[in-house]
Amino acid sequence: MTAPEKRIHELIDFVLDGSCTDKQRQEFAAILDEHPELIKGLASEVFVHSLLLWQREDITRDLSSLDKAQTVEKGSSALTAESRSESVDGLRRFTTWAIAAVLLIGGGFVFWQTRPQSNWQERAVAEIVDSDSVSWKDGSTALKQGDLVVPGRLRTEGGDFTMQFRSGPIVHVIGAVSMMVESDMLVHLDSGQATARVPHELKGFTIKTPVIDVIDQGTEFGVAIREDGFTDVVVFDGKVDLADHISNKIDPTRLVQGQAARVSRQGTMQRIMQVGRDQKGGWWTSDYPSSGVNVIQEVRDNIPPADGLDYFCYQISYHGLDEDVFAYVDDPHQWNGIDERGLPSFLRGADFVKTFNDYRYMEYFQMTVSLSQPANLYVFFDDRVPPPKWLTDQFEDTGENIGLDEGPWPARDKALRPDLPVYQNAVGAGNSIDNIFSVWQRRCDDTTPVVLGIMGEERQARAMYGIAATPLDVTSVSAKDHSILN
Template sequence: MMFPDRIEELLNAILDGEASEQDIAELQTLISKDASVAPMLADRIAEHRLLGLIHQPFDNELCVRTVMESIAEAEASTAESILNRAFDTSSVDDRTVSKNEAVVDTRFRTLIGWVATSAVAILVIAGVWGLVTDRGRGRIDPMPIADRVAAKTIAPIATLLLEENCVWPDDRDFGEGDRLQPGSIELKSGAAVLRFEGGAELVMVGPAQIDLKSAARIVVHYGDVVVRADDGAEGFAVVTPTSEVIDLGTEFAVKVKRDGKTEVHVLDGEVSYRKIDAPEELVKILHAGEGISIDEKGQPVSVPMSSPRFRDYVRRINPRSRADLLTAYEGFNYSPGVLALDQSAVGIGWAGPWRKRLPSERTLPSEDSSPGHFEIVHGQMNVTWPVPGGRMGMLKVPAGNVYYVRPLEHSINLDRDGVTYFSLMVRETSRPEGRKRASERLRLTFRELDDYYTQYLSFGHGTGYQPYVRTGADLLFASPMVLPPEQTTLWIGKVVSRADGEDEIFFRVYGESDALGYAEPATWHVASRGIRLSSHFDCVLLSSEGMTERLIDELRIGPTWRSVAPITETVE
């Protein structure tokens, strides 16, 4: 869908929460002048924001009506599960704007009252994705309305990307993928790699103890660390008992002995340093290739630069694939041809073969054209990652409304602290254009067999071929990026569950030209907020809808990035 450049620019600003009042007014004027823009704009908003429309800061009647129609058409498959829900706006004060209340302007009350009498209205409103506009700042807060209760979780400031031979204290057992909150970390031995929310990366070599203060500041009590702060992560600060070191766009090492004596080695770029509590005018600059030793009194002495680089430490760790950690794997490794579903028992971590949905598991649309067999083909995916999938057996899913379920041997428990990843390879054989795209969807959903409709977690794309994550209570988080057409893509999702606090869900889709590193990406296409799930997911549901045949392969579920990602076992 192509818009005039200015409309595209304004729409992106609104969807990203960066539009000013002037931008909003300009877009509304442009819509009024060209009614043909409204349907296209509606499709974009429906896919990207879904039902957050109700809280969008513009109210062109034609656009609102078209969005409602688009949502009703595109999301009809979820109607059955929410028909008994209600949406109550009576307690919402039109005149109040706060962080904890959703504001529904009076100009929407007539619209809500009109559609609330139909099943479509319940579908549209009960599935609100919860965009809350703070008009004082012109920003959009994506926390779902259903979860506006203050979360107990302190916002994480870093992620543990990689660990090798790490020995932690008995009361702290970190693992790859863990999200780290402010606090103290002690490493008795081994090496760990952290990435901070601000973009800086750090290697920590035990024995060491550091305090995570913020996304741009740590305290090193003792031990060795190497910091790499590329463009955009400048200003990362390392505080020791004797000094404060601040990067100026660089890579540097800090070594702290137990008596507080500190060495600083600049591997690239520059750092500033000063004695603890020294005034700004006493700050000094250290350049690449230089090193200093700072004694317990804060006095610096030049020393030869002798620290390994960040990449050298990672090479020593020698990150490699950990497919041995997989908890479930389906490679569809069968001979080409027709395979009865009860014969689809290959793989690990499953409690039975694939099957069609049961009548009690069906939602709208009621049409289910799932055949009672698999069609297995070979060599029909172009795969650029080091994985056998795409060359041997793979599942060819026919056009239509096709749904397959497979039970897991070990459930994914979201009522405890833990991290779970999955990956899946997908190839769209063709991409319909125009209105023909309205029914094209593909999803991988985790559900609970004994409580099929209460909570679920779904990763996929809808009519706009944009990645999204949908959770129980019909909350949806979507990406503005569009999947590359008619090529093999690799889906990778991450679920961070917490026994007490906010869960986090991440989703990224890789195209054939995208490389995979030894660690998860710094940027995901989709990241959730305000999610609280407690289910024990014990099955996966593969859903394919539309006129397009699709190829599916290499479904992996595991506890770490390296267990599910087909990484090349070389670093940088």
């Protein structure tokens, strides 16, 4: 018997006696991922074991012992025939559950393959609604009739695909991945990256990882299992609860929109300072992208974590600046052109940073921007505030403007201040522009980091500045040139 076969048999015993841990389940799945040839023999062995157990005469003696054990002090009656029948049913239900657990953990191969294939549509919990260059690996037992997903395992070598679950969530998977689909509300992600968008009215959709359970509370969030063993969790909208498998914490850690955390194998969590996304939001990374993809390499601030609970995370949108893009991580405000001409042409398609609007009144705030190449670096600064010295010393006002379309107030703010003005996002350039920002430019001939500062000393109404960058060979145009072009 090979070492993998021996270990599989050891793990079966843990499953059948009810002591299997999440770590052992993950080990079981990993072995079967590497050795799918073991599944058929494993399933046959478990079924034979079950049938023999049911037919053993020892069961009758066990039930007889159970009768005696449950007989109470003198005057109590023994188990009735009805209760004995219920005990037999309970034992059978346990055995059936144990078999189902083994087969589901191992990829669900036999359980689903032995069902009539004409009913895959009824048994599907999700459907693949989009895919691009996906290379499926052997052992993808959850994939049926091309695009149906039933409980089982999905494994890819690369590409990306999107699943629409029957319960409502949409999950986008990218790159090499191994995941177990258990139901329309539960997925085990063993390796790779998945981003889920869940309807706000639906709560409880969960992505389990080897170290943490990410439990949705109506949101868009991303989960990535890193090669170094850490797990990254990013919340793009709404909120999630994180329940780790290691510590003794009773209450889960909650992450809200704009927060991100990296979780170690020991369950410790740390802030992720930034993530990058493509302009369509199809993929994201907490690492630096490959050369040539980005202009903005990194943004960092001097805000210390508050007792380890502050997980604010900047988002860099590569080539993403366009009409109606969200300006901030934490507020639903959008950048737009100030009139029907739209954004200044030299800004379209620029890398830009979604900053934190909550930082606009910080007195000691400092941000450092690092570039991957020589670039034009831009700061969008609120015209309601006098430009601070760090801005006038390092940047030049282009004479161009960009508009901010403010979105709705958070429900908690509106409840506390019913007198607040009503804001709604509109679509398109020049629509619903609530505030004007001047576009300031700095020519960066090298990649020396640039340090930005606070909004100013005064406390008047304001919104946090924005940041964008283009390669140096994309030349800025003056206000006069812009008027001629338009």
